[in-house]
Amino acid sequence: MNVKIKKFAVTLFKWIFFGGVIGIVVGSLTSFLLKTNDFLGDDIRMNHFWLIYFLPLAGIAVGFLYMNYGKKESVDSAKGNNLVIDGVHGKAGVLRRMGPIVYLGTFITVLFGGSTGREGAAVQMGGSVAQALNQFFKVNLLDTKIFLMTGISAGFGAAFGTPITGAVFGMELTALGKMKYEALVPCLVSSYSAHFLATAVWRIKHEEFIIETVPSLSAWTFAKVILAVLIFSLLSVIYCQLRHGIQKFTEKFFHKNHMKRAFVGGLLIVGLTLIVGTQDYNGRGLEMLEHSFTEDVPPFAFLAKLIFTAITLGTGFVGGEAIPLFFMGATLGNTLSNMIDLPMSFLAAIGLVAVFCGGANTPIAAFLLAVELFDGKGVEYFFVACIVSYIFSGHHGLWPSQTIHEPKS
Amino acid sequence: MNVKIKKFAVTLFKWIFFGGVIGIVVGSLTSFLLKTNDFLGDDIRMNHFWLIYFLPLAGIAVGFLYMNYGKKESVDSAKGNNLVIDGVHGKAGVLRRMGPIVYLGTFITVLFGGSTGREGAAVQMGGSVAQALNQFFKVNLLDTKIFLMTGISAGFGAAFGTPITGAVFGMELTALGKMKYEALVPCLVSSYSAHFLATAVWRIKHEEFIIETVPSLSAWTFAKVILAVLIFSLLSVIYCQLRHGIQKFTEKFFHKNHMKRAFVGGLLIVGLTLIVGTQDYNGRGLEMLEHSFTEDVPPFAFLAKLIFTAITLGTGFVGGEAIPLFFMGATLGNTLSNMIDLPMSFLAAIGLVAVFCGGANTPIAAFLLAVELFDGKGVEYFFVACIVSYIFSGHHGLWPSQTIHEPKS
Numbered sequence: 154m155n156v157k158i159k160k161f162a163v164t165l166f167k168w169i170f171f172g173g174v175i176g177i178v179v180g181s182l183t184s185f186l187l188k189t190n191d192f193l194g195d196d197i198r199m200n201h202f203w204l205i206y207f208l209p210l211a212g213i214a215v216g217f218l219y220m221n222y223g224k225k226e227s228v229d230s231a232k233g234n235n236l237v238i239d240g241v242h243g244k245a246g247v248l249r250r251m252g253p254i255v256y257l258g259t260f261i262t263v264l265f266g267g268s269t270g271r272e273g274a275a276v277q278m279g280g281s282v283a284q285a286l287n288q289f290f291k292v293n294l295l296d297t298k299i300f301l302m303t304g305i306s307a308g309f310g311a312a313f314g315t316p317i318t319g320a321v322f323g324m325e326l327t328a329l330g331k332m333k334y335e336a337l338v339p340c341l342v343s344s345y346s347a348h349f350l351a352t353a354v355w356r357i358k359h360e361e362f363i364i365e366t367v368p369s370l371s372a373w374t375f376a377k378v379i380l381a382v383l384i385f386s387l388l389s390v391i392y393c394q395l396r397h398g399i400q401k402f403t404e405k406f407f408h409k410n411h412m413k414r415a416f417v418g419g420l421l422i423v424g425l426t427l428i429v430g431t432q433d434y435n436g437r438g439l440e441m442l443e444h445s446f447t448e449d450v451p452p453f454a455f456l457a458k459l460i461f462t463a464i465t466l467g468t469g470f471v472g473g474e475a476i477p478l479f480f481m482g483a484t485l486g487n488t489l490s491n492m493i494d495l496p497m498s499f500l501a502a503i504g505l506v507a508v509f510c511g512g513a514n515t516p517i518a519a520f521l522l523a524v525e526l527f528d529g530k531g532v533e534y535f536f537v538a539c540i541v542s543y544i545f546s547g548h549h550g551l552w553p554s555q556t557i558h559e560p561k562s
Numbered sequence: 563m564n565v566k567i568k569k570f571a572v573t574l575f576k577w578i579f580f581g582g583v584i585g586i587v588v589g590s591l592t593s594f595l596l597k598t599n600d601f602l603g604d605d606i607r608m609n610h611f612w613l614i615y616f617l618p619l620a621g622i623a624v625g626f627l628y629m630n631y632g633k634k635e636s637v638d639s640a641k642g643n644n645l646v647i648d649g650v651h652g653k654a655g656v657l658r659r660m661g662p663i664v665y666l667g668t669f670i671t672v673l674f675g676g677s678t679g680r681e682g683a684a685v686q687m688g689g690s691v692a693q694a695l696n697q698f699f700k701v702n703l704l705d706t707k708i709f710l711m712t713g714i715s716a717g718f719g720a721a722f723g724t725p726i727t728g729a730v731f732g733m734e735l736t737a738l739g740k741m742k743y744e745a746l747v748p749c750l751v752s753s754y755s756a757h758f759l760a761t762a763v764w765r766i767k768h769e770e771f772i773i774e775t776v777p778s779l780s781a782w783t784f785a786k787v788i789l790a791v792l793i794f795s796l797l798s799v800i801y802c803q804l805r806h807g808i809q810k811f812t813e814k815f816f817h818k819n820h821m822k823r824a825f826v827g828g829l830l831i832v833g834l835t836l837i838v839g840t841q842d843y844n845g846r847g848l849e850m851l852e853h854s855f856t857e858d859v860p861p862f863a864f865l866a867k868l869i870f871t872a873i874t875l876g877t878g879f880v881g882g883e884a885i886p887l888f889f890m891g892a893t894l895g896n897t898l899s900n901m902i903d904l905p906m907s908f909l910a911a912i913g914l915v916a917v918f919c920g921g922a923n924t925p926i927a928a929f930l931l932a933v934e935l936f937d938g939k940g941v942e943y944f945f946v947a948c949i950v951s952y953i954f955s956g957h958h959g960l961w962p963s964q965t966i967h968e969p970k971s
Contacts, residue, residue: 161956165953316942316945317929317941317942317945320945320949321926334925334952337925337949337952337953338949338953341945341946341949345784345942345946349781372758375754516743516746517730517926520726524933524938524941525941528938529933529937529938529939529941530938532726532933532934532938533725533726533754536725536726536729536750537750537754540729540746540747540750543743543746544574544746544747547570
């Protein structure tokens with residue numbers, strides 16, 4: 154056999170194998186995450202509203218976890234997704250323990266009503282699993298990066314039920330302004346197999362968001378969409394700035410004592426919850442997120458969620474930022490649909506995707522997310538929305554570890 | 563005003579402006595191309611089947627055009643899309659005259675029944691217009707590249723009525739294995755405005771391909787799709803090899819005398835047309851391409867088209883390779899649907915996209931093409947099909963000027 158073909162076959166088989174293994178492991182672990190979270194956050198918390206009063210104590214527990222078990226030498230699991238991104242860049246080793254810790258931290262945050270998602274936990278567990286396999290098989294540095302990207306893809310694909318987006322997200326996440334295809338095969342295999350395992354084997358049901366009407370294509374509608382997206386991208390910038398501001402301030406003020414930080418964060422959330430008089434902005438807030446596609450929601454819901462989430466995650470609670478961003482975008486879209494003459498479900502969908510894109514800085518993955526979440530409706534609008542949001546969110550973002558490959562303009 | 567924001571605003575405005583200008587000019591010129599081609603290829607040729615006998619003479623005319631007007635110093639328009647790609651890499655200047663010449667060459671090829679498309683002409687005209695504007699505004703080298711990508715996007719978006727694909731195609735075309743986002747804004751603006759102009763102002767109607775049934779997601783169906791895609795990517799490799807082989811051979815044999823090359827090519831096509839006894843494989847062959855979604859077509863139609871097109875384009879006729887690749891893929895899919903148990907229209911669609919992807923080496927653009935052409939149906943399958951085809955088509959492709967950024971495995 155020709156040497157080149159043999160090398161091709163070996164490499165291909167290697168990546169299909171590792172992609173499959175990572176996909177199966179991460180798909181199962183993500184299913185466990187989703188089911189446990191649903192149980193803690195919906196079944197338990199929703200029936201015991203007093204749990205929120207224990208959020209400050211829960212904060213101490215989360216802080217304790219990270220302070221005592223999160224670090225190893227100079228590597229700190231508290232960096233969350235940034236650590237995974239640094240890992241892809243070869244700047245830091247991802248810790249295997251990161252996955253279990255972020256799971257436990259997410260369970261605690263969710264049970265006691267912090268405002269958070271869970272896909273960050275899925276992505277970080279993906280990174281941990283990739284790292285563990287990596288150490289087990291003793292692969293080289295270049296492959297380490299691909300392993301991590303593969304883990305990210307598996308976590309994202311399984312957490313959202315969007316395998317295409319998962320595959321691209323793993324490749325697009327780590328750098329602003331480019332996408333390299335080197336990890337195409339393992340990311341594809343891991344994202345699809347993780348999704349398949351989560352849905353077919355573990356019977357995970359994902360949320361469905363339905364766009365009722367898509368406006369017919371016209372220059373005027375595009376103009377309105379672009380205007381709305383400018384507002385959405387501003388929202389994502391404000392969120393990212395506030396969240397990082399809170400983090401920096403509390404880390405400095407409490408000398409990196411995560412227990413004190415999260416305790417105060419918990420107190421603030423309890424206070425805010427009492428002020429707004431509802432627990433709509435605690436937890437994932439899936440109910441209001443779904444409502445924002447079908448009926449009017451409070452006009453400042455997006456702002457409440459922004460503050461709740463920035464405090465929750467800025468003071469050291471964990472989980473994920475995608476669902477809160479979806480919430481902010483969709484509810485703001487809902488609010489704007491009363492001012493900009495566009496269908497409510499359509500503008501909620503645009504907001505959901507645009508705010509996510511502005512934070513994650515992954516325009517192609519965000520667009521694919523829209524294709525997968527909304528069944529290929531209104532793709533022309535979503536593509537423009539993602540690009541505009543990407544451009545106007547500037548070099549801010551959820552994860553400072555993303556390298557700036559190409560300045561956006 | 564903050565200097566950074568001012569610079570951002572100026573750059574953004576610049577690219578929106580140039581993207582819009584290129585989009586409007588290229589959109590109009592592409593509309594002219596499509597309308598003229600439809601007139602020559604459908605209205606005239608279909609009613610005067612004897613025109614095919616003049617194809618050898620037409621070949622002399624096309625060769626004459628390129629030999630006498632196509633060159634300037636060392637730059638040769640006969641390189642077609644490769645010249646545009648070289649232009650983006652800064653290796654060669656694109657000639658302004660390339661656009662008019664490829665248009666005329668395409669009209670002649672189409673009128674006398676060469677087997678070709680027309681989107682190559684649209685892309686090359688896009689490059690020419692970008693180059694002309696570029697020289698007019700005297701922009702610098704880095705911007706020259708972006709200008710060319712913008713022109714490519716406009717041509718592709720308008721020619722196929724797929725603005726999203728057009729935007730990404732311009733960014734993805736030039737290198738294997740990566741996509742840089744530097745040209746995001748101008749490519750988006752030019753592709754959308756060109757498409758808008760072609761449809762809303764010039765009333766271009768694009769073909770519609772409808773997938774009747776998409777199989778429900780299962781591992782077994784994925785296995786069958788992957789098997790089919792392996793065959794499709796093999797087809798694209800064979801086509802590319804044959805077409806380049808014919809080109810190399812005839813160029814050497816006739817000492818780059820394009821008139822002699824195309825004359826002989828024309829003779830061969832006439833002979834083959836008489837042998838098969840139908841003109842189904844001359845021109846764009848849209849009728850059979852559409853049939854392949856709804857009814858059985860001749861089982862070896864794909865092979866006939868492969869040979870007709872490789873000879874037509876390999877001997878120096880011009881037009882475009884996408885539509886012939888669509889034809890080969892869809893008809894082979896049609897044939898395979900009798901052996902692999904998958905719905906006919908579904909497999910025809912998979913073939914169309916997979917063969918195109920294998921030739922163009924643009925997996926993300928090919929996937930987006932599927933989303934736009936087939937209304938977002940079966941996206942999970944198309945994504946896998948594009949990646950598999952991209953991987954298995956190896957480093958062959960339609961355009962040797964694509965640089966290999968990342969080996970595929």
